[in-house]
Amino acid sequence: MKPLNECRVLATPTSFARYDKNLSLELERTVKKVVYNTKGKPLSAEQLLPIIGDIDGMIAGLDEINREVIEKGKNLRVIARYGVGVDRVDLQAAKKAGIYVTNTPGANSLSVAELTVGLAIALARSIPYANNETKLGRWPRLDGVALCRKVFGLIGLGSIGCEVAFLLKPFNCQIIAYKRHPDYDFAQKHGIQFVALDELLAESDFVSLHLPVTPDTEKMVNKSFLSKMKKGSFLINTSRGELIDEKALLDSLTSGHLRGAALDVFLKEPPDANDLLLALPQVVVTPHMGAGTDLAANEMGRMSMSDCLAVLRGEKPQHIVVEPNITFK
Secondary structure, rough: OOHHHHOOOEEEOOOOOOOOOHHHHHHHHHHEEEOOOOOOOOOOHHHHHHHHHHOEEEEEEEOOOHHHHHOOOOOOOOOEOOOOOOOOOOHHHHHHHOEEEEOOOOOOOHHHHHHHHHHHHHHHHHHHHHHHHHHHHOOOOOOOOOOOOOOOOOOOOHHHHHHHHHHHHHHHHOOEEEEEEEEEEEEHHHEEEEOOOHHHHOOEEEEEOOOOOOOOOOOOOOOHHHOOOOOEEEEEEEEHHHHHHHHHHHHHHHHHOOEEEOOOOOOOOOOOOOOHHHHHOEEEEOOOOOOOOHHHHHHHHHHHHHHHHHHHOOOOOOEEEOEEEEEEO
């Protein structure tokens, strides 16, 4: 096994060490070389292929780490995801190649939850539209929707969904949730009611998505799903763009069935400038910035670096997604 001080690490998240320079300093002192992403956005497989061959460990953002990249990474021993989602990593190829895949569960939960609640308020009070109109010298009279005492439906109740529920407590919302394997003790303790998915859609004034992308959840927000939502309700997605059939969402919004939607994530990122969803005034969009806070960046940086270095030292990492058949000292 190569000594740690002879290892090369690729760090692709553009916010890595942005708020805490000690992270990059520690990494640079520990390994032989650190290669940073200078493109300003996640790397495609084509961009990774020329550089992955010499890399021993990767602190990975939302890069496209497919089978070809993994096979080209002959020295690669660990992919430490800076974040939770691993849908852009070929996990089967990683396991076959003997590569650990880790992530940072809980590191960005509060930050994404804060954005979720912020987007709910922005939708309910038409804040982006009001801001733009007022700056243009207009003075619109707008009918807002109070968040207080509304029914807020959470689809998925992992760490982010739980944080959203906690943040909504002062608004006296009725929190309902759908989860395949509900924790009834937790729900009772925090005043959350688990319901069937169709009931959640029919009753919620706000529906917020907090799910990973799997074969079962991909494009689950389709024509049928949207038709079951309460007329005049709002949809919020700070999870993954692949959860939504964007054409079906466009149709639901333009027909007036949904009052509005807030999207931090898209199927294609960035979306095309002429995307019809972006042109709708009742749609609030942000550039996949849920985890873009100092708090989240520092925690994701620390956790991903710690697991990356652990594997390179020949130790077992803490937050394992894929565990190859490796014997540690």
